[in-house]
Amino acid sequence: MSDHIVWHDHKISRTERASIKHQHPCLLWFTGLSGSGKSTIANALDVALYHEGYHTFLLDGDNVRHGLNRDLGFSNEDRVENIRRIGEVSKLFADAGLIVLSAFISPFASDRRLVRNMFPAGEFIEVFMDTPLATCEERDPKGLYRKARSGEIHDFTGIDSPYEAPAHPEITLDTSNLSVDACVENLLCYLKERDLLKPGGDA
Ligand SMILES: Nc1ncnc2c1ncn2[C@@H]1O[C@H](COP(=O)(O)OS(=O)(=O)O)[C@@H](OP(=O)(O)O)[C@H]1O
Ligand SMILES: Nc1ncnc2c1ncn2[C@@H]1O[C@H](COP(=O)(O)OP(=O)(O)O)[C@@H](O)[C@H]1O
Incomplete structure (x- = not known):
């Protein structure tokens, strides 16, 4: 970063932006193997929150890789950069006062920790999709496990690329x-119990 770049504080804080929406900004970070249900559950929670009148934004692996991160592949180095950028974008959306849902494999603990450290205590919620590999592979919604097993694709998480469980x-x-409904209920209970669905004080 150049020495000539100066940080500007905004006149309106993230808490002010969130309180006008009657909520508290936070990031729900869904991590897990391909096919573990990150996208399905994040989308279902997004719909549930939307219908309850909350302001949310969902960031999803495949979609972000079509745009912002289209230059990145699946080497360890590219996955690190993928998560760094998504962490920064998630923070921008939270600074805008939104409840952010991010669904990425994010296989490395150090990258998830980096994103956690961008957020005030209690506002980074790590959601581990602990679905067994055998179930994910049986589902194989995109046929990628089959391709990984046959050697058609390489560096596939859980097959020939590591996943570090939280x-x-x-x-x-x-x-x-x-x-799906039980997962959504579980997540809503967590958010409600911690008053994250109410306006909060400055974090
Ligand atoms: N080699 C390899 N390993 C893992 N996943 C692969 C790979 N190649 C393509 N895909 C598809 O890309 C989606 C994962 O992208 P992410 O950005 O979430 O991955 S990561 O966090 O950078 O590891 C992932 O989406 P999900 O199935 O939704 O997890 C796959 O569809
Ligand atoms: N209880 C469940 N929760 C989430 N997904 C489920 C469940 N039961 C079956 N599935 C199916 O498993 C697949 C999960 O895929 P997806 O949500 O894309 O996972 P990921 O985003 O982790 O790759 C979907 O085809 C979904 O319909």
């Missing part, structure tokens, strides 16, 4: 034994 996630969901 040690202390705020929420753990295993969609092999929880329905």
